[in-house]
Every structure is written in C-alpha cells, then in structure tokens.
Amino acid sequence: xxxxxxxxxxxxxxxxxxxxxxxxxxxxxxxxxxxxxxxxxxxxxxxxxxxxxxxxxxxxxxxxxxxxxxxxxxxxxxxxxxxxxxxxxxxxxxxxxxxxxxxxxxxxxxxxxxxxxxxxxxxxxxxxxxxxxxxxxxxxxxxxxxxxxxxxxxxxxxxxxxxxxxxxxxxxxxxxxxxxxxxxxxxxxxxxxxxxxxxxxxxxxxxxxxxxxxxxxxxxxxxxxxxxxxxxxxxxxxxxxxxxxxxxxxxxxxxxxxxxxxxxxxxxxxxxxxxxxxxxxxxxxxxxxxxxxxxxxxxxxxxxxxxxxxxxxxxxxxxxxxxxxxxxxxxxxxxxxxxxxxxxxxxxxxxxxxxxxx
Numbered sequence: 001x002x003x004x005x006x007x008x009x010x011x012x013x014x015x016x017x018x019x020x021x022x023x024x025x026x027x028x029x030x031x032x033x034x035x036x037x038x039x040x041x042x043x044x045x046x047x048x049x050x051x052x053x054x055x056x057x058x059x060x061x062x063x064x065x066x067x068x069x070x071x072x073x074x075x076x077x078x079x080x081x082x083x084x085x086x087x088x089x090x091x092x093x094x095x096x097x098x099x100x101x102x103x104x105x106x107x108x109x110x111x112x113x114x115x116x117x118x119x120x121x122x123x124x125x126x127x128x129x130x131x132x133x134x135x136x137x138x139x140x141x142x143x144x145x146x147x148x149x150x151x152x153x154x155x156x157x158x159x160x161x162x163x164x165x166x167x168x169x170x171x172x173x174x175x176x177x178x179x180x181x182x183x184x185x186x187x188x189x190x191x192x193x194x195x196x197x198x199x200x201x202x203x204x205x206x207x208x209x210x211x212x213x214x215x216x217x218x219x220x221x222x223x224x225x226x227x228x229x230x231x232x233x234x235x236x237x238x239x240x241x242x243x244x245x246x247x248x249x250x251x252x253x254x255x256x257x258x259x260x261x262x263x264x265x266x267x268x269x270x271x272x273x274x275x276x277x278x279x280x281x282x283x284x285x286x287x288x289x290x291x292x293x294x295x296x297x298x299x300x301x302x303x304x305x306x307x308x309x310x311x312x313x314x315x316x317x318x319x320x321x322x323x324x325x326x327x328x329x330x331x332x333x334x335x336x337x338x339x340x341x342x343x344x345x346x347x348x349x350x351x352x353x354x355x356x357x358x
Contacts, residue, residue: 001031001357002093005052006108007101008037008044015269016099016121018050019163023349034091036084038103042224042247049249057083059103077106084110095119095139095356099269100130112137117356122148123162123268125296126289140352144268144341158352161344162272169276171253179254180219180243187216187324190259197223197246198265200308201284205263206234207313208320209242216324219255220244261323261330263316266290268341271297275341280333282319284308302336 005021007013014037024031035047039056047054059080084107088096096111098104099121108118117139120131125145127135135141141152142160149157177184193201202222212218218238222231224247231244248255256262256277264270266285271293274281282304285294298305304319323330 001028002034002091003031004034004036004088004091004093004096004107004111006036006057006096006098006104008041008103009101010267011042011046012123012267012269013099013101013104014043014046015165015273016123016163017097018046019165019344020097020121020349021050021052022166023163023346024353027346027350027353034087034093036087036103036107038101045247046249055087057087057103057107059084059106080106081110085114088114088116095353097121098130098134099123100128102130105130105133108134108137119352119356121160121163122151123272124289125292127151128289139356142352144272158348160348160352161342162268163344163349164273164276167250168253168256168273171255171257173258176254176258179251180258182217182219182243182258186241187260188219188258189216189261189263189320190219190221190255191263192221192255192270193223193265197221198284198286201263201265202231204284204308204311204313204316206230208316209234209238211313211317212320213238213241215321216241216260218242219259221248221255222246261320263320266294268293271303271337272341272343275337276343278334278338280304280323280330281337282306282316282323284311297337297340300336300340302333302340304333 005017007017033052035052035054036057037043037054044054057080058076088110093116095117096108097119098108111118118137119140120134120138121142122131123144135152138156141157143149144162146159149159182188191205205220222244234242235244259279262274262279263282266283267290283294284306285291294305297303304323306316306319
C-alpha cells in the first residue's frame with residue numbers, strides 16, 4: 001500500500017494526519033508513505049521525525065480577498081498542478097489524504113485527473129476554501145463533528161471524530177516535572193499558540209506573569225516564527241515559575257500530561273488533543289473560523305473563551321485564577337469537551353482506508 005499525505009504551513013492540517021499515519025502504519029506495517037508539505041512551514045520536523053519521506057510543493061495560496069499576490073499565485077497553482085501530476089505518476093499511490101491547506105489542492109486535483117482516490121478530513125466547523133475545492137473530487141470526506149454531515153454529499157461523507165496521536169497520550173507527570181524543572185506542589189498552566197506560535201498569546205502571557213507569582217507555574221510554547229525577545233526577557237525575570245520553549249516534538253506529551261489547565265488557540269487539532277487528554281482549557285481564538293469553533297464550544301460549556309480583541313493581562317489572570325480555584329468548573333469543562341470532541345476510533349479510520357483502496 002502506498003499513501004500520499006499532504007498539508008502544512010501551520011500544524012493545523014498536520015497533526016490529525018500524523019494520527020492517521022500511526023493507525024494505518026500499525027495495521028499495514030508494509031505500507032509506504034510520502035508527505036507533500038510547504039517549504040516554510042513547521043511541519044517538516046515532525047514529519048521526518050515520524051519517519052515519513054517529505055517533499056515540498058510550491059502550490060500558490062488561495063485567497064478570498066483581492067491582492068496583487070493572486071496574480072503570481074495563479075502561475076504557482078498551475079505549476080503546482082503539473083508538478084503534482086509528476087509526483088503522483090511516479091509514486092502511483094493507492095490514495096491521497098489531506099486535512100486542508102492550500103498545498104493539497106493541486107495534488108488532489110491531479111490525483112482525481114489520474115484516477116487516484118482522495119480522502120479529505122474536515123476539522124473546523126467552517127469549511128475552509130481548500131477543502132471546499134477538494135471535496136467535489138474526493139471519494140470520501142470525514143468530519144470531526146456529527147453536525148457537519150449535512151455540509152457534504154451524503155454518499156461520500158462520514159463522521160469520524162478527530163484523530164489524535166497515540167504518543168500524546170503517553171506522557172507522565174513525573175517525567176514532565178523532571179524534564180521541565182517544575183515543582184510538584186504548584187499547579188501548571190501549559191500555554192501554546194500552535195506550531196508557528198501566536199504573538200498575541202505571547203504578549204498576553206508575558207504581561208500576565210507579574211500577577212501569577214505564587215499562583216501557578218507556566219510552561220509556554222512560544223512558537224518558531226514569533227519574535228522571542230519579549231519571551232526571553234520574561235524568562236530571565238520570572239525564571240522561578242516561568243519556562244518558555246520555542247518548539248516541541250516528543251516533549252509535547254509531557255507538557256500535556258503535567259498541565260492542570262491549557263491555554264490555546266482555537267484550532268480543532270489542538271482542541272481535540274486537549275479533549276483526548278481530559279484537560280480544561282482557556283481558548284483565545286484567532287479571528288476568523290476559529291471564532292466559530294470557540295463560540296460553539298463556549299455555548300456548550302466546554303471551554304472558557306477569551307476574545308483577543310478585548311483581552312488584556314488582567315482578564316487572562318482572572319480566568320486563570322477562576323479555573324484553578326474551582327475544581328467543579330474544571331471537571332465540567334473537561335467532561336463536556338471530551339463529549340463534544342470525541343477521538344476518532346481506529347476501527348472507523350481503517351474502514352475508510354479499506355473503502356479508499358477498493
């Protein structure tokens with residue numbers, strides 16, 4: 001069996017596919033895999049660490065707004081399509097899989113042109129432009145939410161839940177305390193802005209630090225693509241309870257394991273991981289589709305929502321103190337998030353694999 005995964009630019013469309021890879025590899029150890037990603041994105045490190053061959057594709061970006069870049073991107077999209085034809089002709093995969101991202105679009109169009117089945121996975125409540133463009137040529141569309149089943153043709157859509165990497169479930173508190181130099185007698189807040197990081201989340205967290213001494217310990221994943229001066233200065237000033245890192249690979253499982261509360265952006269890749277690990281979350285969504293995700297989860301009493309447009313350090317501190325001091329609230333958030341964002345079952349994943357190869 002030969003499979004091509006695609007996606008990148010951010011880790012949003014990457015992490016669920018890595019979980020699919022684990023499931024497929026365990027069932028079909030002889031299978032071969034190729035990942036088509038971006039040149040600038042953070043995905044290469046995780047993908048090559050997983051032992052997957054990695055190639056880049058300059059495919060152009062699909063924008064919903066007027067921009068001069070759209071002119072040059074038309075050229076890149078056309079070139080990306082013909083490069084994709086060459087890749088698929090050479091690799092001859094049994095099927096291609098994507099969870100979104102503009103790099104996947106020409107690849108899936110090329111696969112359809114050559115008669116290769118494709119599978120797309122829809123995570124967010126709002127369907128992204130890339131998935132809208134790929135869905136008409138897909139053999140199967142899987143969704144994270146049951147309510148999304150009506151968004152795609154009935155004959156090709158399946159409710160899967162969101163895949164989560166097994167590795168993330170294997171962290172331990174004791175290992176994390178040692179790895180990160182944390183105290184065992186004080187709660188831990190794990191802060192992440194995603195693989196590329198978030199300048200807004202970083203700023204809010206650093207500004208909140210003076211108010212959190214003797215309240216909790218902070219484990220902060222600041223992101224590879226964000227300025228580090230502010231975070232580094234805070235690390236020197238608050239080194240007794242603030243621990244900042246730019247990027248995690250295998251460390252992520254221990255960061256989740258030791259966390260009493262997670263502060264995160266609003267992508268469903270991260271939120272599904274938080275749900276699978278049974279953690280309470282404060283969510284600061286990026287403007288756009290993440291706001292729809294988080295609005296839905298807040299109405300379901302599954303997360304605490306902080307709007308970055310009006311947020312400041314004191315509002316973040318207030319939420320942190322509220323969630324740490326109220327064990328009943330934490331338990332409710334943990335329980336509701338797990339219920340709303342179920343982890344994909346391996347059985348269902350493998351049924352889709354069989355469907356794509358028959």
